[in-house]
Amino acid sequence: MSDSKPQTLVEESDAKIGTTGHDWDGIKELNNPLPRWWLWTFYATIVWGVIYTVLYPAWPLVNGATAGVFGWSTRGEVAAEQAAFAQRNTPLANALAAADLPQVAADTSGELHRYAVSSGAAVFRTHCSQCHGSGAAGAIGYPNLLDSDWLWGGSVSDIAMTVRHGIRNDTDGDARWSQMPAFGEILSNAEIDAVVEHVREISDQEHDIALAATGAEVFASNCASCHGDAGEGMRDEGAPDLSDAIWLYGGDRDALHTTVNQARFGVMPAWGARLSDAEVAAVATYVHQLGGGEAEIEKVHP
Amino acid sequence: MFPRRVSGRFRQLKWAIMAVTLGIYYLTPWIRWDRGPNLPDQAVLIDLAQRRFYFFFIEIWPHEFYFVAGLLIMAGLGLFLFTSALGRVWCGYTCPQTVWVDLFILVERWIEGDRNARIRLWRQSWDIHKWRLRLTKWLVWLLIAAATGGAWVFYFADAPTLAGQLATFQAPAVAYTSIGVLVATTFVFGGFMREQVCNYMCPWPRIQAAMMDDGTITVAYRDWRGEPRGKHRKGAKAAAASRIATAYAAPESAADAVVQQGDCIDCMACVNVCPAGIDIRDGQQMECITCALCIDACDDMMDRVGQPRGLIGYLALTDETKERAGEPPVPMLRHVLRPRTIVYTVLWSLIGVGLVVALLMRSDIDMTVAPVRNPTYVLEPDGSVRNIYDVRLRNMSNVPRDFSLSLTSDAALNLSLQGEDASTVSVPANEILLQRVYVTAAPGSSAATGDHTDLTLMVEDFAAGTSASVATTFNGRVSQ
Numbered sequence: 001m002s003d004s005k006p007q008t009l010v011e012e013s014d015a016k017i018g019t020t021g022h023d024w025d026g027i028k029e030l031n032n033p034l035p036r037w038w039l040w041t042f043y044a045t046i047v048w049g050v051i052y053t054v055l056y057p058a059w060p061l062v063n064g065a066t067a068g069v070f071g072w073s074t075r076g077e078v079a080a081e082q083a084a085f086a087q088r089n090t091p092l093a094n095a096l097a098a099a100d101l102p103q104v105a106a107d108t109s110g111e112l113h114r115y116a117v118s119s120g121a122a123v124f125r126t127h128c129s130q131c132h133g134s135g136a137a138g139a140i141g142y143p144n145l146l147d148s149d150w151l152w153g154g155s156v157s158d159i160a161m162t163v164r165h166g167i168r169n170d171t172d173g174d175a176r177w178s179q180m181p182a183f184g185e186i187l188s189n190a191e192i193d194a195v196v197e198h199v200r201e202i203s204d205q206e207h208d209i210a211l212a213a214t215g216a217e218v219f220a221s222n223c224a225s226c227h228g229d230a231g232e233g234m235r236d237e238g239a240p241d242l243s244d245a246i247w248l249y250g251g252d253r254d255a256l257h258t259t260v261n262q263a264r265f266g267v268m269p270a271w272g273a274r275l276s277d278a279e280v281a282a283v284a285t286y287v288h289q290l291g292g293g294e295a296e297i298e299k300v301h302p
Numbered sequence: 303m304f305p306r307r308v309s310g311r312f313r314q315l316k317w318a319i320m321a322v323t324l325g326i327y328y329l330t331p332w333i334r335w336d337r338g339p340n341l342p343d344q345a346v347l348i349d350l351a352q353r354r355f356y357f358f359f360i361e362i363w364p365h366e367f368y369f370v371a372g373l374l375i376m377a378g379l380g381l382f383l384f385t386s387a388l389g390r391v392w393c394g395y396t397c398p399q400t401v402w403v404d405l406f407i408l409v410e411r412w413i414e415g416d417r418n419a420r421i422r423l424w425r426q427s428w429d430i431h432k433w434r435l436r437l438t439k440w441l442v443w444l445l446i447a448a449a450t451g452g453a454w455v456f457y458f459a460d461a462p463t464l465a466g467q468l469a470t471f472q473a474p475a476v477a478y479t480s481i482g483v484l485v486a487t488t489f490v491f492g493g494f495m496r497e498q499v500c501n502y503m504c505p506w507p508r509i510q511a512a513m514m515d516d517g518t519i520t521v522a523y524r525d526w527r528g529e530p531r532g533k534h535r536k537g538a539k540a541a542a543a544s545r546i547a548t549a550y551a552a553p554e555s556a557a558d559a560v561v562q563q564g565d566c567i568d569c570m571a572c573v574n575v576c577p578a579g580i581d582i583r584d585g586q587q588m589e590c591i592t593c594a595l596c597i598d599a600c601d602d603m604m605d606r607v608g609q610p611r612g613l614i615g616y617l618a619l620t621d622e623t624k625e626r627a628g629e630p631p632v633p634m635l636r637h638v639l640r641p642r643t644i645v646y647t648v649l650w651s652l653i654g655v656g657l658v659v660a661l662l663m664r665s666d667i668d669m670t671v672a673p674v675r676n677p678t679y680v681l682e683p684d685g686s687v688r689n690i691y692d693v694r695l696r697n698m699s700n701v702p703r704d705f706s707l708s709l710t711s712d713a714a715l716n717l718s719l720q721g722e723d724a725s726t727v728s729v730p731a732n733e734i735l736l737q738r739v740y741v742t743a744a745p746g747s748s749a750a751t752g753d754h755t756d757l758t759l760m761v762e763d764f765a766a767g768t769s770a771s772v773a774t775t776f777n778g779r780v781s782q
Contacts, residue, residue, distance in 0.1 A: 135674070137680070147683065244687035
């Protein structure tokens with residue numbers, strides 16, 4: 001194996017390209033260097049790599065990395081981009097903040113309306129979706145904003161008012177505030193059961209007729225002052241309509257019993273303190289056009 | 303590579319094809335086509351910003367991209383068809399690389415002279431004379447490359463406007479970048495890399511081997527006639543003529559008619575003119591683009607030495623064996639019309655007919671329906687159940703039109719539009735309008751209390767009598 005043919009091959013190659021001079025037990029290393037262009041490309045990448053690490057953030061340190069001569073960072077780039085967008089939207093935002101909101105809401109093909117809906121959607125996803133859901137369908141205790149049922153009114157100015165001042169918070173003196181006593185301390189358990197049957201009757205649900213009749217009397221003396229004689233609710237007071245199909249905390253017997261017994265209150269922050277006027281206007285317009293928005297109602301004060 | 307100048311019928315054909323293809327490429331963006339107001343007047347325009355493709359009277363929207371896919375498939379099948387019938391005929395005559403290399407070589411020959419002069423210049427040291435010729439050549443090449451890159455961007459914007467912008471440095475950066483890239487690639491590929499692009503960068507030469515068979519017509523050297531090759535001697539003419547006559551007339555005696563020398567005079571004309579730099583006498587090779595310039599060169603030489611043409615010619619491998627045995631070759635048409643090529647032609651035509659039918663039958667109104675699934679349904683105070691659909695209405699005509707929306711379903715469902723009291727919306731010309739559509743089921747109805755109900759949304763333009771419809775579902779309170 002060691003003598004004839006392979007040896008000749010090596011010798012032939014030796015003559016042509018030479019060896020490196022390395023010889024291990026008769027095995028010679030041929031001198032086949034890399035092509036010159038390849039080497040130069042390799043050196044160029046090394047030089048480029050060094051330059052790059054000087055110019056841009058590169059070497060990891062304990063708290064971050066070297067900043068680089070350009071001071072470039074992804075965070076900075078995002079911030080610059082956001083600033084550019086904000087800058088571009090400033091005229092529209094100013095116009096929206098100064099505009100007559102009902103008019104913006106009504107003009108569905110207007111530029112301000114489109115801006116309000118798309119920027120309002122972003123505000124909603126950032127600040128509102130945690131409670132009201134990303135599709136605005138709400139949850140138990142958190143109102144559904146897609147339907148036509150409103151505790152405090154569904155016109156765009158009502159919605160803007162709610163957003164700005166919030167519900168039952170201590171931080172804003174103008175917050176919407178409704179109050180229901182915990183009737184467990186006022187009524188007997190039997191009276192509460194009866195009033196629950198009455199409420200199920202007026203909301204068109206399956207109910208005990210005899211008990212509901214008793215409940216009607218309890219309702220008239222304890223509940224009608226806020227919820228109305230027919231249970232239709234009172235928006236100025238934020239008292240829910242009890243005769244419709246929508247229940248914030250549930251319309252079954254257990255849920256209703258608990259509501260009457262303990263009373264339940266949801267809280268919403270005053271967003272006027274955190275959002276700009278334009279953002280409040282935008283999110284109100286967005287919510288208004290989701291499906292339940294109502295027209296402005298002329299308020300007549302006697 | 304220094305291909306020598308050649309003249310002949312295939313060279314003439316190549317000049318003609320070059321003129322036509324380059325003419326189409328450079329001039330098409332400048333053809334005007336009046337589409338009425340608000341629409342571009344350019345006959346062929348790829349409007350990426352508006353996502354439209356205009357081709358004379360045809361206007362393609364993004365959702366009709368299957369037209370483009372169909373055309374690409376047809377182009378592919380067409381390539382298969384031509385390759386299986388005629389080998390690398392695409393490469394030899396119409397491939398942009400071939401056409402521009404041809405044009406570049408023309409410029410090169412015009413400035414630096416023909417093959418021998420160019421070789422001399424190449425070997426010569428870099429004196430003023432060489433620099434002058436080289437710089438002139440490169441300048442002309444750059445001008446051609448600039449025209450090439452320039453023509454490309456005109457397909458993507460209104461040509462006269464863009465030309466003005468380009469001249470005053472007002473054009474978008476992407477236009478300059480595109481031109482820059484195309485100038486660079488045209489200059490380098492056409493001027494310096496030439497046949498290396500075909501041999502090393504292009505995948506087609508390797509694929510085409512699978513598309514060709516024994517019946518494919520390619521450029522081939524008739525070595526039964528040419529070999530053994532040798533220098534031209536006077537008096538060989540008569541011998542050769544009688545040998546060929548005998549071969550065709552009396553096949554059985556062809557073997558006896560073998561003489562000392564073949565017809566090939568080993569003048570190397572076929573090698574010198576070859577843009578791929580191969581010797582066709584070595585047989586069919588991957589590098590051969592069947593451009594037939596060697597046929598022209600050889601025919602010319604055969605004429606000069608007074609021998610019949612066709613020592614190199616278009617023929618199939620099966621013909622080669624037939625001719626060698628002294629039989630007449632199969633007619634060209636029989637080669638072209640083989641089951642394989644017929645299948646390709648039929649497939650190609652079917653897709654073409656399908657596209658034309660689709661083009662004629664398409665409606666100029668269209669809609670897509672995206673049911674809102676967050677939430678799946680909305681319960682209203684009166685107990686009715688509402689579903690929301692995001693409906694995109696496309697008005698693919700030049701005038702604003704009133705679209706009337708309606709629905710059909712087995713269950714009792716009502717349709718209403720957000721922000722509109724009527725069920726009709728006006729969609730501006732050539733636009734897509736996003737319209738939220740509410741579908742409501744009455745309290746206690748089967749659709750309201752049930753799971754899923756089928757319904758079909760329909761959009762109609764009563765004025766034009768066209769319509770479109772989409773089937774979707776309605777979610778009741780049981781659904782989740």
